[in-house]
Amino acid sequence: MKPEHLKSIRQKEVRRILKRQYEIYAELRNLGYRKLEKPIRHGWFKEIEITQSIERYKNKEAIEELFKVVENMFWGRTKELANKKWDAHVSEHLIYKNFPTISKRVFKKLSESAKAMCTSFYYQDGRRKLKFRFYIRIPKGVYKIKYTKAYITHAKKIDPVLLSEVALLNNRLLKNGYYEAKKKIENYKYYDDTEFRRQRRKIKCQLHMYTKHTIDQLLKEDLSWEKN
Known part of the structure; x- marks a missing residue:
């Protein structure tokens, strides 16, 4: 039988870690708050x-x-x-x-x-x-x-045991190959779309400018189609 690929093993382990982290964060949120004896x-x-x-x-x-x-x-x-x-x-x-x-x-x-x-x-x-x-x-x-x-007037309740487990899980995600597996699972974007968004805003701004004029003005070419 062909052994399971190392990347597949890492991804399964990372999924288990992320699932456990989600459960811990939910438990920490549900701890609620305690009222302080003296407000700060x-x-x-x-x-x-x-x-x-x-x-x-x-x-x-x-x-x-x-x-x-x-x-x-x-x-x-x-x-x-x-x-x-x-x-x-x-x-x-x-x-x-x-x-x-x-x-x-x-x-x-x-x-x-x-x-x-x-x-x-x-x-x-x-x-x-x-x-x-x-x-x-x-x-x-x-x-x-x-x-x-x-x-x-209130302070967040904490559980040292849960916080310690979170720190341990974070360290496990830093192991060789785990960071890449986590990025793939969470579907991170590998490209920079800053320039694309800037160009799209520029075009929309130009189109909005022409909505202030009538069709006759545009047909007579009274307007410049280039942004000054």
């Missing part, structure tokens, strides 16, 4: 808070519903870093009158009264791609922005 001071939150003046509005429930679905808290090790995350969110998704916007997916799940307080708009993301979102027409007086101290 850890950074700052820049957050949006609903004020008591909300009681004066008839659409109070709609405002509270909208407040629950927006990202209203940003953490940083310092106030400056928390504010930097806030600014990054402004740049990525836009913030209207210091209140976060929402996506179309979130908008669809809102009640009719909450939807009535939203207005759609288009914007360009970092790749100059048009995105669709909703800003919220919420009364300025019902919320405020403040910094609050952040604390660590």
Whole structure:
């Protein structure tokens, strides 16, 4: 009988190792957290808070519903870093009158009264791609922005035995021939598609530019078909 090929043996062993690692990570996640006797001071939150003046509005429930679905808290090790995350969110998704916007997916799940307080708009993301979102027409007086101290109140439970087994399995994957077998199993890409993606973005940008003009303009060759 012909003996089994060495590469096939390695692949079977690597599959067993990866399967066991997956099981261990699941066990570690299921350990949960334990509450600390004394919370540990850890950074700052820049957050949006609903004020008591909300009681004066008839659409109070709609405002509270909208407040629950927006990202209203940003953490940083310092106030400056928390504010930097806030600014990054402004740049990525836009913030209207210091209140976060929402996506179309979130908008669809809102009640009719909450939807009535939203207005759609288009914007360009970092790749100059048009995105669709909703800003919220919420009364300025019902919320405020403040910094609050952040604390660590819970710690992740750990199991030294499981962690030791993970380290042992990782070392086994470093054996000669095992790394290549792992790459093959996980179907890693062996080519660099950076240039292809760059060219594709360039072409899409050029095509989008021509959508702003009429067919007559294009037929009369009033436009240059080369990007300046």
